[in-house]
Amino acid sequence: MPYVLVINSGSSSIKFQIVDPTASASDEPFVSGLVEQIGEPSGRITVKHAGQKYVVQKEVATHAVGLEETFALLDAKGVGPTQLDIVAAGHRVVHGGMVFSQPELISDPVVEMIRTLIPLAPLHNPANIDGIEVARKLLPNIPHVAVFDTGFFRDLPPAAALYAINAEVAEKNLVRRYGFHGTSHEFVSSQVPALIDRDPLHTRQIVLHLGNGASCSAVENGHAIDTSMGLTPLAGLVMGTRSGDIDPGIIFHLYRQGGMSIDEIDNLLNRQSGVKGLSGVNDFRELRTMIDNEDENAWLAYNVYINQLRRFIGSYMIALGRVDAITFTAGVGENDKHVRADALDNMRMYGIEIDPEKNDLPNDGPRIISTDNSTTKVLVVPTNEELAIAQKAARLASQIR
Ligand code: AMP
Numbered sequence: 001m002p003y004v005l006v007i008n009s010g011s012s013s014i015k016f017q018i019v020d021p022t023a024s025a026s027d028e029p030f031v032s033g034l035v036e037q038i039g040e041p042s043g044r045i046t047v048k049h050a051g052q053k054y055v056v057q058k059e060v061a062t063h064a065v066g067l068e069e070t071f072a073l074l075d076a077k078g079v080g081p082t083q084l085d086i087v088a089a090g091h092r093v094v095h096g097g098m099v100f101s102q103p104e105l106i107s108d109p110v111v112e113m114i115r116t117l118i119p120l121a122p123l124h125n126p127a128n129i130d131g132i133e134v135a136r137k138l139l140p141n142i143p144h145v146a147v148f149d150t151g152f153f154r155d156l157p158p159a160a161a162l163y164a165i166n167a168e169v170a171e172k173n174l175v176r177r178y179g180f181h182g183t184s185h186e187f188v189s190s191q192v193p194a195l196i197d198r199d200p201l202h203t204r205q206i207v208l209h210l211g212n213g214a215s216c217s218a219v220e221n222g223h224a225i226d227t228s229m230g231l232t233p234l235a236g237l238v239m240g241t242r243s244g245d246i247d248p249g250i251i252f253h254l255y256r257q258g259g260m261s262i263d264e265i266d267n268l269l270n271r272q273s274g275v276k277g278l279s280g281v282n283d284f285r286e287l288r289t290m291i292d293n294e295d296e297n298a299w300l301a302y303n304v305y306i307n308q309l310r311r312f313i314g315s316y317m318i319a320l321g322r323v324d325a326i327t328f329t330a331g332v333g334e335n336d337k338h339v340r341a342d343a344l345d346n347m348r349m350y351g352i353e354i355d356p357e358k359n360d361l362p363n364d365g366p367r368i369i370s371t372d373n374s375t376t377k378v379l380v381v382p383t384n385e386e387l388a389i390a391q392k393a394a395r396l397a398s399q400i401r
Pocket of ligand 1: 212285330
């Protein structure tokens with residue numbers, strides 16, 4: 001069976017999967033794994049295959065060592081990349097800037113181009129390049145494909161993409177809305193027309209990707225027309241640990257009056273804010289337990305989260321004019337019925353009505369959760385970014401063969 005190796009390389013970790021690109025979103029990957037704490041004495045390699053989990057604790061000096069050791073571990077189990085029919089490697093790349101809208105067959109010039117985009121994603125793109133270079137050396141005979149988080153949003157209309165700041169400064173510094181989670185928004189929105197029996201070229205929809213990171217998009221006839229993340233993935237919705245949109249003046253205030261450094265503010269807004277900043281926890285299962293125990297901060301955090309979500313839903317309803325579908329996806333969107341119910345509460349006058357019984361059903365594949373009377377269909381569609389990357393890589397590989 002032809003498989004695709006999917007690599008998501010971070011600054012101190014590599015996540016990887018070996019995936020059958022024809023699988024469904026809820027299938028377990030054939031092989032999955034994680035190399036953690038690269039460069040630290042406390043490294044760890046975890047591999048999962050056929051219901052078994054193998055963990056090796058050892059120092060992993062570099063990304064190259066991490067992938068080599070992982071491949072050796074998989075070889076020993078008989079599922080190494082060179083033992084299987086691997087047709088392509090798909091690499092997640094966070095920032096494609098204004099350069100890349102589509103998956104790209106990786107060559108030296110493409111790597112150099114991704115390198116020029118490092119100023120836009122200083123933590124992510126260098127790590128993504130590390131993963132690409134190591135994997136190309138270890139598997140030189142298969143096509144490697146870069147899939148960009150920003151790609152689906154590359155062609156946002158200027159009115160949605162531009163910030164109202166000095167145009168020269170913005171252009172010099174490449175400041176504009178790029179959007180992220182694009183692979184997920186595209187994967188999910190592309191499934192919706194068939195589920196609601198509509199022509200994809202005449203479908204207007206809102207996608208709510210609610211995971212630890214969260215973003216939403218307005219999609220018209222297959223094209224994104226707006227999205228909540230911006231120059232960076234810090235913007236938009238309230239998230240697990242990220243603030244989402246705030247008054248930019250808060251940053252000057254914290255710097256000048258609060259005596260905080262730029263790095264401290266960066267850490268505050270990215271890692272100590274959002275639901276965690278308000279309640280102490282970022283996992284929605286823990287948040288719900290705290291709400292059930294009448295923890296006031298948890299209740300407040302939840303309400304701020306829902307309020308911000310409803311603001312975005314409302315503005316995208318206006319941007320789209322007619323909304324055929326609103327779809328929930330990712331960890332919170334797929335599993336938390338309270339979030340879904342509260343996000344769309346009291347919207348019957350807009351033709352949006354969730355069926356509480358359908359909403360209560362456990363997460364089990366793509367499904368409609370609105371009432372038959374609801375003119376806007378409400379759906380839950382599980383996302384699977386690795387599978388989406390595998391499908392894109394396999395498609396491109398088959399075109400060049
Ligand atoms: P993701 O980033 O898509 O993996 O989503 C991770 C988040 O999903 C976790 O931090 C939880 O907040 C949330 N989550 C996962 N499972 C559940 C569940 N059964 N109920 C509520 N929230 C969940």
